[in-house]
Amino acid sequence: MITLKVNGIEVSVPRGSTILQAAEKAGVFVPTLCHDRRITPYGACRLCVVEERRKPGSLIPSCFTPARDRMEILTETPAVLEAVRTQLQLILVNHPLECPICDKAGECTLQDLVIRYNVTEAPFGTEAFARYLDRRSPLIERDMTRCVLCGRCVRICGELQGREELEFQHRGHKMVVGTDGGRALDCDFCGLCVSTCPVGALNDKLFKDGTRVWKLRREPSVCTHCGLACEADFHLEEGQLRRVTPAAPTGNGKGLLCARGQFGWRAFRSPSRIGAPRIRRDGVLHEAGWNEAIAHAAKALDAVRRSHGAASVALLTADHLTTEEAAAWGAFWRDTFGGGPVGSIQADGYRQILETLAGVRGARVAGGTPRDLDEADALVVLGGGSAELHPVLKPLVNGWLRRGGRELAVVSSWPDALTRRATLPLTVTPGLVEDFCGELLAALGSERAGAPADLARYGIDSCALARLVGLLVESRGVVVLVAPEPWGDNRQKARLAAYLQDRVRAVVPLGGQVNSAGAVLGSGLVSDGGAGNGIALTEAIEAGRIRALYLLGEDPLEGLPDPQRVRRALERLDCIVCQSPFWTAVTDLAHAVLPSALLHEKRGSILSLLGESRSLRPVLPPFGQSRSDGEILPGLAAALATGPRVPSAPSMPEPAAPRPAATPAADEAAMPFRLEAVPSLFGDGILSRQSPDLEELRRGLRVVMSGEDFERLGLAERETVEVRTPAGSARAEAERDAGMLKGLLLLRHAAGRPAGLSLIRQGAGCIPADIVRIGT
Template sequence: MAELVKLTIDGREIQAEKGALLIEVARQNGIEVPAFCYHEDYSLQAACRMCLVEIEKTPKLQVGCTTPAAEGMVVRTDSDIVRTARKGTLEFLLTNHPLDCPVCDKGGECELQDMVFRYGAGESRFVERKHHVDEKQWSPVVYFDAPRCILCYRCVRACNEGMGVGALGVGNRGAISEIIPNHDDHLECDECGACIDICPVGALTSGSYRYQTRPWEMEHVGTICTHCADGCKTTLGVRNHEIVRGNNRDRSGINDEFLCIKGRYAFDFTKHPERLQSPMLRTEKGYQPISWSKALAIVATKFSTVKLAGGRFGVIGSNHTTNEENFFLAKFARQGLETKNIDHHRTGDLAAFFDALSGKNNVLATTADLYQAKAVLVVGADLSQQHPFLAFQARANVRHHDGHIYAVTTGEVREDQQAVASVRVEKGGELAGVESLRDKLKAEGDLVIVFGDAVQGDVLRKLVAFGDSLGIPVKYVCLVDYSNSRGAFDMGVTPKDGGLSREQMLAAADLDVLWVVGANPLKNAQLASKNAFVVVQDLFMTETAKQADIVLPAASAYEKSGTVTNVCGEVQKLAQAIKVMGPKTDLEVMGLIAKEMGLDLGIWLPEKVFAEIRKSVHGYNMSQGQLAVGPAATMPLNGRVAALPGTIQSSGDTLFTSGSLTRYSGILNSVMEAPGQLYRGKGQ
């Protein structure tokens, strides 16, 4: 426990940790000290001078953002002199500000507006000519309007310290200083838009959102990003049932202020023109739209007939659909269709993972653990590309807690910049690489090991044995690719107990029905069974859908409720942002097929299905109330987990790809960095 000091702020006696910054102490006690440049996550600047406070026995006003609390200090944050100083600073700020609030994207949620409203003067004494610079487009997603910029340097720090990219700098000097991009007139970066979210004014604006709407015309729906497995919260701005922006300005998710390009911009697939609007039936004249009732009848009849005839089913589930949908699908397959042939595209060896951890406590790392642990070891993954939020957590850990990062990878990764040690290995040499770090790792207080698909089966077991042998607390993250990869496994969308794996289903010559719910297994594969009746539920006419006999249009994650489980096993709730006409949620589609078949699989409302999950899925006994307030972590199994047939392979998505969704996101395709590559400098 840190030493406590007593000080007085605005006449109130306050206890604070010695050395805590006055601005924080004041805010924690409900005393507002305004600031632009201060941001608790990033380095101190003392540049905006808004947080000046009066301290007794100190001749000059002091900035609250860098002055540590000390015993006996008497601080005033609201004296005449402080108010005059704030007013003066705001007056200075507005001299070159264009005051184009009526057309500015930020109008209504602008910190400068708020500050001027609260602390500023009603009129300006500035009668001179303002300095003007034209607006610049730095990338498809980032625009910069220099005159609006107040030079708080938050964007520069977010990019440099937070993202580890360092794409922004400060150019020129004095009153014509301005933020500059890393490549002369444009940005080459993660295109994450963190600079836009963190901008207190409308200087940095989003290519997709700018001039679209006013903030107060939108509804703001916080949900979970549907792309990678990290489970970031994204707040979707919705106007007239259209998503117009994604952001994270309220920082209420597990991801704090983090979002990547996918979470912030790649919601645009929902309004892609090729989005399926009605069920499609393959006919001699190609696909023809048919009604839902007809489509459901066709599918139900086919399923019932094949089941009755003792035919062979193959069911492939999704990495993106909800836990409820995956659970219902597994139940449908096993109970309704009486088949064990159910699987999904597995991107990490969770079976071996849970088996290796069986019986151990406290070994599943949460996303918060990557921020808290003394050390993080990344094995066989390009974390910043594949799991950008986990990478962000590790960077924040270094920044805030002097945490240590280690990387054992086949090529250069961003983690190298901060790593205590980086080991380059050939594929397959990961364990040897990890072993070479043994002495260093042993000296760490505790460790989180994050590993990719190169670590599976025995190698995974050996890695856990290595962790056990270090003699320090070790937690693990088994990386998987997509928003609900983890949930698909947990919900039993796996060929356990002797079912066919995904590859085996595709290779089986006698398959009678292939039912694909939210997956694209035929993207790079052929279906061996020529006579199989193929049913596909999807948003788009994917490679798999194009081989289907019937395609049922599905709702996306942003159009439904339910839960998903992230890479760390944290269960979070989706919130429906928009309603769509035509597509239905996969849960509803499955429920209706079951009804049509006369099956009793229970009520297909997400809450009802989740109640079943609580009862029957290990580690998921969490209440809706718990889920309503934040993520709930799952727990490891206690008991052996049998190995599953089939291959396990990550898709190797980068920051700018998202599996089959990639091609339907205009934004992901518009940035010059796309599609990106893993492991820069690999093999050099």
């Protein structure tokens, strides 16, 4: 620690802190424009100059000058004030004074400083140059005339998001921030650039021209699009949501959000929200009162319970319940439908891994903490698509890597976002990640610590493998992230994770929905009876073991491969009760539809994947007649408690280990490609799919291939092609990616699209495929 004085106030800061940090700690205001605590100091704006008492006249930029012991810093001397004022005037030379029509007015750093330092005129009397204005890009508008070239967007995009989409172009007074070749933005749309822009140069199009910032009320809340449950600020005008921004990066807050969090909020009031309960009478869904609808659902469930036993009713949860609600539902289910299978579709992989971990350790929390991720020496990611499942992992990991000397090992069969940043990328032959994890476990378990038998089969370099094994065996500072495969089998990964969890610093399963961790660890609503795994569920329904489904926000039709088979199976059921905020495909088959509230409309607590507990309070007013899952439960429980208790059916034979669905045999020559379904950056969950803005970013079903294959097929950019697999065929937009392996196809945005889901099969991992140009 060193001690210095700022304007006479003595402060102690850790060695290596900047003068600006010391001033902040002393509570002294220092003007800044190009400083953002999420990124490295840069010193572009020169507004943060201060003076040291013993060196009068020499102005020091405080944001990147390290503080020294016994410094005496002065921030308000005439020389400093004069410098700041002149600097502001110089910035205003190239900044148009169009505050009345600029959406930043009211929260603009430049505006605040100009008022604070009483700069009333621009003495240089020049007109700002008109520079380019980009309105083509989705969601983000760039008005470079307003840009002050602080470089915050350029740095946050490169340093944290790792995209380097924005960069400085040209020299001198022609300098602008732009994309290569001046094209429209085509990036992750994380919105970090918008959140960091101190002026109105980068604008959120959803917010633009809608209101004024001084009319907004800021409500701290949580993003519910994925299991990271990032902190977010909701800005409301008279109860209406106007925008969502990352929470200010103070304290433990990272100040990060992704496209889903920042631009996916229109899903909360999407036209597919259910306003009133419905019941099916004479084959048609009719609007009904709550009491009638609950009685109708209870009667149908009771009939199934009486005729086929309590265990023939399955519960599928999307894990959008608060921990308290999940506990109540778990207890209700055990009491009323004891032995009835419980599962999840969207969080199936996560639950599979976490429950294996928790099973090994008992009830102890298996997940890591955010500090683990911060302080780890090395990160090992098992499975591809981690940063696609949870986009905020990308800036988190990039920030972590920036500190140097860190190892990031990624075991994946396709070049996902983290593989591209990895210091140790291990690209496994597509479809063999599970087998590889199994072999790795065998090798580690037998203390052989050698190479798995057949390296050539996995396509891995023995040197890289030795480094990975070395990491896992020796270092205790390793944090292991386990990313499940969507619709794949994750048992080997889970077993490897369970083996590692006492040997490494932390094991964090990924892929959970917003409160999957809370439901499993906090309230014991654990999967049971193999209902979540799609093939097991479908088979159980086909075999008549499951006669009724209770869906808590889930939709098997939109979430499971082979939708025709799933639909046939669902039509066999005696009863489907949908308790969901949204109309989805399965609500058309439901016997009763109970509109439930979103997490932002209720009170409770949730637990993030990284082990942070967050408390929620209602930010949005309830929608229509919808009720929270916790409010629906008492009525249902009362209606179902009256009947005589039927002892649960004798325990069913445990369904066999999930095996891949039968895939029609393929002719290797006719299907030269291997197709893998991968998670989408813009969210595969039901909530994310309701957002029109994320849907625009997805641009439908997409198939990604290597540049070489793309050229060989002679495709044009964004051409629609037909993808054929032994399971089916569908049209998708072709996209090339330089980092891809030859012969591999990635299928994006399959969830929620029957055409996409019909291409793949549960548990198959990787499926042969072919690309056919339309019209040839």
